[in-house]
Amino acid sequence: MSTALAVALSALPHDTDLLGALLDNGPLWWGLAACGLAQLSKLLIELVEHRRWRPAVLFETGGMPSSHSALLTGTAAAIGWQLGFADPLFALAATMCFVVLYDAAGVRRAAGLTARRVNGLPDGLWEPAGSGAEAPAATEAQRKPLKENLGHTRLEVLIGSLLGPAIALPGLVFVGTPLALAQHWGLLPIG
Numbered sequence: 410m411s412t413a414l415a416v417a418l419s420a421l422p423h424d425t426d427l428l429g430a431l432l433d434n435g436p437l438w439w440g441l442a443a444c445g446l447a448q449l450s451k452l453l454i455e456l457v458e459h460r461r462w463r464p465a466v467l468f469e470t471g472g473m474p475s476s477h478s479a480l481l482t483g484t485a486a487a488i489g490w491q492l493g494f495a496d497p498l499f500a501l502a503a504t505m506c507f508v509v510l511y512d513a514a515g516v517r518r519a520a521g522l523t524a525r526r527v528n529g530l531p532d533g534l535w536e537p538a539g540s541g542a543e544a545p546a547a548t549e550a551q552r553k554p555l556k557e558n559l560g561h562t563r564l565e566v567l568i569g570s571l572l573g574p575a576i577a578l579p580g581l582v583f584v585g586t587p588l589a590l591a592q593h594w595g596l597l598p599i600g
Contacts, residue, residue: 432588436491439577440484447479447572471521475513475561475569481506483573487581510566518560528554 431437448467451474455466466472485502492498561569584590591597 429588432591433586435581435586436484436487436577438587439487439580440480440573442580443483443573443576444476444480446576447474447476447569450474450572451476470517471561471565473561473565473568474572475510475566477513478506478510478561478566478569479573479576481509481573482570483577486574487577490578490581506570510570513561514563514566516560518562521560524555 451466451469451472452464454473455461455463481502485499485506488502489496489499585593588597
């Protein structure tokens with residue numbers, strides 16, 4: 410074990426049950442649930458809108474709704490609910506939301522639009538100048554089209570950001586944490 414890891418572990422309180430603490434972190438789990446449900450809804454939207462079953466959409470970026478937006482707004486709302494909306498940790502979570510939402514609809518979307526334009530350029534444009542044996546042929550990786558669906562429209566970000574708290578807050582208030590559920594079902598001892 411490295412010295413830094415040993416020092417970090419020794420700084421933890423000895424009675425801390427790491428797994429129990431993680432399972433009792435409602436904002437984390439309900440934020441992740443919001444993200445997962447947003448991603449699952451993409452599969453349903455793909456099925457209804459395009460009439461095709463394409464599970465690969467579960468692992469793709471972009472599209473309706475933004476699962477990153479759902480993750481962060483759900484987590485931030487749950488933190489605010491648990492700790493209070495005046496708590497500095499909620500302020501940190503909220504500012505992280507603003508950065509990620511802006512990035513998704515701004516920078517990442519612009520990168521996707523740029524990729525679409527680059528992919529639309531003629532194929533021969535990428536062949537190296539010169540002729541004969543000294544000019545290396547373009548590799549397969551160089552010919553592969555760039556990923557275009559990177560970011561989100563403002564509507565996709567808005568829907569994701571509304572979906573997050575709509576899932577996380579009722580879940581936190583009415584269902585509780587995974588630890589509380591496991592204790593309720595008798596899977597873990599209470600206390």
